[in-house]
Amino acid sequence: MQRVPPNPAVQRLSLYLRRLEQLAADGTETVSSNQLAASLHRTAAQVRKDLGYFGQFGRPGVGYRVGALMEALRHALGTDRTWEAVVVGVGDLGRALLRFKGFPTRGFQFVGAFDISAAKIGKQFGPVRVQHIDEMPAVVRRHDVRLAVLAVPPEAAQDVADRVCAAGVRGILNFAPSPIDVPPRVAVCPVDLAASLEQLSFQVSAMR
């Protein structure tokens, strides 16, 4: 039985996958744990340990086959399938996310965008036309949507979270800078952009 990988190892899978995609685009067919580690400022031992959670890859003296490892990591992350997702909150950030090319190329397909503002409803952004949030449960059911991206103001976050959970969503990417409560069967990944800048200002202050 495989051990359960710790969160940081799962986060590094995304990093390895990004690097492998670049290598594949450059036509590189094999890569050693040393090369993979060096380009990501990690150690080869950590790369081997992280990948070890997900299977037996690579051969001594040959390294990893780039294509096969990419496929295996996508399978491990669950991105070897398409994930239908909805966006709630179509402000500047919501619009940027709807148009962000990095999502569809990695298997995330937006099938709905929702807001409460009459001025936004009916407008097309990226792949979808904005609908009133009351239409959200029907869209989630019709497309068997598992993921929701919340780009709403903090004061609306909990209410919207309750509504997408009730509709059957199983994972929430939360851009609202406030924590949300969800049922145990729902996963939440918070993305606090201001917090990222705070981390950076802390590091820059500390290095002075």
Add this chain to the structure above:
Amino acid sequence: MQRVPPNPAVQRLSLYLRRLEQLAADGTETVSSNQLAASLHRTAAQVRKDLGYFGQFGRPGVGYRVGALMEALRHALGTDRTWEAVVVGVGDLGRALLRFKGFPTRGFQFVGAFDISAAKIGKQFGPVRVQHIDEMPAVVRRHDVRLAVLAVPPEAAQDVADRVCAAGVRGILNFAPSPIDVPPRVAVCPVDLAASLEQLSFQVSAMR
């Protein structure tokens, strides 16, 4: 001498600060470590330990004074001052970041936005007008800018990173989904939006 706080503790400071801001907005004057912990799904012991890295706050039986703790955390994070920042790459995401209200309210002030596209140069987004990237070093010097936000395609990220570092920037928030090499005196905080969705799909797959 204070111990050096580990990165996750610094990340949780932002989380505590968000919660304190909400409490202050609600008119709450004191909060216990238990209350702070419960609303953020942490333990009181962890809250006390995290805050202990940054000073002596709180009194037994009374708890923390919300206003004083907010001030202390802002000082610890370096956000009790204004940080001038520039954005490089004014696509959908760059525009959303320029207009994002969460940055100026936390002390981050954009003083420049740069691109190479003639169609974008001269346009106003949020507080600034887009300029050609060749103008970036002069703006960085004039405003003593320490932070740069990179919202460029992955293939441009390293070149742009080299240019902002050469101009004197000390911290980079990198939205490009590719790692960048910077001199040792420069801090990098990567924000990989697709990776966040991958983490979420991993968790949802694992919970099935």
